Amino acid sequence: MEEIKDGAIHQTAVKLAEEIKNLSIYKSFYTDIQKLVSSPNVNKEDLKQTLQQAMKEKGLDIKLKNTVFHWVRTQSKHNKSDPITLLTKAGAQWEKRIHKSLNSMCTDLETSLAKIRSQSELEELLEKWNELSTYNLGKIAKVAKNLTKYRPVYAPKDFLEVLLTLSGYVPYTKEDEPKWEFAHLPLQTKTLEQLRKIYTEWACGEPLLGVNPGMPSSMPGFVSLEAERIALGERVAALGYAPVTQEFLKKGSPQCLRAKLWTQVLGAETSSQHATYFNQLKKCVLEVDLMIDKLVFKDVQLTASNDDQYFVFEDLLYQVMLCFSRDSEVLDQLAGHIGAAVTVPVRGRHGDVTTFPPSGVIPFHGFTMYVCVSLATPFCYLYSDPVQLYCTFRAFYVRYWHHLHYISTHPQGIVSLCLLYERLLEANEPLLWIHFRNINVNPIRVVFKWLMRAFSGHLPPDQLLLLWDAILGYDRLEILPLLAVAILSFRKENIFQVNTPQNVDAVLADLSTIPVIPLLQLALMKS
Known part of the structure; x- marks a missing residue:
């Protein structure tokens, strides 16, 4: 042996x-x-x-x-492979729809998926690189090709419609289970009791950052829990050992240390090589105009530009998103986990072709908000360097966010998270579940946009950062459906008073007062 x-x-x-x-x-x-x-x-x-x-x-x-x-x-x-190969077929058909939509948009707008920029366009874009928020507003507007005519390829609600048709690919139903929307899928999900064993620190009521700003410390010599966590966090950051950093994040990170700790646990520390690579991606942006660039501009304008928390960082968002679209290493790292990108000719350069997009990722409406979280004040001052911001975002995407908008049976994938949400809601809030059914409101439709965007753009930045601390600390995404159920439970008395989808959405539209950590801790501690 x-x-x-x-x-x-x-x-x-x-x-x-x-x-x-x-x-x-x-x-x-x-x-x-x-x-x-x-x-x-x-x-x-x-x-x-x-x-x-x-x-x-x-x-x-x-x-x-x-x-x-x-x-x-x-x-x-x-090593986690798909046990249901038919879902792979569903994913491939969905990706074909996306590419068909892109080609149709190109035809309607008389443009190309990829083309060489003219010298004047290249020079103008280079000149405006640090103020890209003005890129499509002045003389360069012609490059944007009338941005108002471009539309997001898909939104969370479109992706949900596809997921709700998966029964056509996997005809499976357990007779003794309620007819959940995802119950026909033979996937294993955690029960609340199993989640308690994973999130032990929370379920046992240990002191966490984000519950009470003035919470006293249990250790002598510290006036508050925050002071204690800062002192310990500084020692963890100085050590620089990623597993220790990950363990520290389970109880939340002080704001002043979060950037350093996140980069450590994600392995996203930068060097001169990363700066060189980022400049290579920038060069690709300057040389070749991808149709996806307009989608990036459109998404930033529809989301971050209209958000008081993020609009001042618009230029950084454009730089990160445009370079991300050219990053072929993303496609290489996620081979087999995201769809295969297509190869298209580059107009203006005879015989040249390119993978479209080189990263393999076509942004949906709201994709930009994944990046925005890293810009949340005062975090932004530590990530004002676009190279560090880029490396952190890319590491987050490769490790976590791609799971939220690709079809798979991965236990951290969007399908499993939807099923976990439904089972937690039915088992732990049965009256709320029955109410949704009685008023003919599909429970997953109420929260899907939260899950797919990991609550980015829905929760205030300070609460979202605490939530993402937990994702990094436990290296799991099940916290997302658990929070969704906790929010519904928190607002259930108001939900009981309404009986239309529109009114349910109105009750849940504003999450600015949601205390993330107390709600999650309460959900895990509740018997």
Whole structure:
């Protein structure tokens, strides 16, 4: 048995060593090790021990451990395969609809999916790069090709309509289950009791940031819980070890440390290589005009530009979103988890073709709000550098957000989250469930836009950041449907008073007074 175990460890180590060679960190890390080996700190007679000690002194041991941590998380994500292959077919058909809609829009507007920018357009765009909010408002308006005629390819409600037809792909129903919209899918979801075992700190009533700003500390020497968490968080940030940072985030992050802690747990720390890569993406934006650029401008204008919290960061949003659309590494990292991108000709360059879009991600209405959270005050001052903001957003998207708008049976995917929401609501708020059925309101329609956008654009920034702390800390998205049920429970007396979909939406339209952490803690502690 020990031989088998040792063999498995050896094979994993060999695989890990090969995988690290393909990571962006490898070149600089290898260079650092070479310098260290040739330094006086390393003794050739005792190479292993002195090298390990030297790595600790230079912080390279933490860098290596974090690399292994992020690699293991990636392996865990990719090893979860779809048990229902028919859902893959549904996803492929949905993606074909999206591309058909894009082609139809291009035909109507007499434009191309991809074309070379003229020299004058390139120069104008470069000149306006740091003030892109004016890009389609002045002389350059002709480039936008009358932006008012462009429309989002799809919105959350369109995606929900597709999900609600999945019964046509998976004809499965358990006789002893209520006829939930997603009950025909043979997916395993957590019960509330199982969620309590995952979110132990919350279910046990441990002190969390976000409950009471003046909550006293249980440790001597601190006037408040926040002061205690800042002191501990500074030590965690200085250590820089991602698993420890992840554990710390379970109880919430102080605002002053959040940017540093998020980048650590996501593995999104930047270097000169990241700045170079970002500039390469920028160059791609300047050279080739993608039809998707207009969708980015449209989405920013329809969402962030109209939000008092985010409109001042409009220029940063454009930079991040335009560069993200050109990032082919996103498509490579999510191969098999998002749809295959199409290849299209580049007009103006004979024989040239490009993947459309290179990232493989076509934004839906509200996609920009994923980025906006990283700009929430005072967080924005720490992420005012577009390179750091970009790397953090991309890491969040690759790890989490792609699950929310692609069809799969992944336990953190949107289909599983919808089913979890329905089962939690029926089991824990049966009267509310019955009320929805009596007034002919589908319960998932009430909250789907919250789930698909991870509550971005719905909750105030300070509450949303606390919610996303929990997503990072527990490395799970089940907190989203749990919060959706908690909000309905919080507003149920008002919901009982209305009997139309419009009035239900009105009751739930304003979430500005929702205390996220107390509601979630109450939901997990309630017997």
